[in-house]
Amino acid sequence: MSITDATAIEHIALTADPIGPAELSRRLGVSRSSATEIVDRLVSVGHLERQRDAADGRRVRLVATTAAQRQVREEIAPLIDAIGRVTERLEPANRALIASFLSEMALTHLDFANGLPSSSTTDEA
Incomplete structure (x- = not known):
């Protein structure tokens, strides 16, 4: 494909x-x-x-x-497996931070794809 x-x-x-x-x-x-x-x-x-x-x-x-x-x-699937191996090497606190970031990014991407304003309400830097 x-x-x-x-x-x-x-x-x-x-x-x-x-x-x-x-x-x-x-x-x-x-x-x-x-x-x-x-x-x-x-x-x-x-x-x-x-x-x-x-x-x-x-x-x-x-x-x-x-x-x-x-x-x-x-x-x-091979990409998902490789990402899993990288994730396993991270400290738990770093995993949680990265998971939060990626969740926000995924929601932002979906909002953009659907022509919506970003659902992210956090503007902290």
Whole structure:
């Protein structure tokens, strides 16, 4: 799976509200026609499904399949294992500090991806 395909699946799987092809093109920084090609490719190999929006039948929402989520997890497993080994070497207090920092960063990233203001309320430096 290419980085672009994995990134597309990540954007689709991690959004609070389902997104369509136009939103995916914006998030990936590609043209709508390129996003359509990415979606077509991911649908053809069973990684994505197109679903009609229940409230507005004209809109199409993209949904990552269970198989796609599993494949992404399998492909990044070596990275997760390596991160775990690094984490094990840290002192417990440092682990807690880093975990807190990364949690805040993850929330900030998700807010940004969803077009929301940052949920971080701490402005301490």
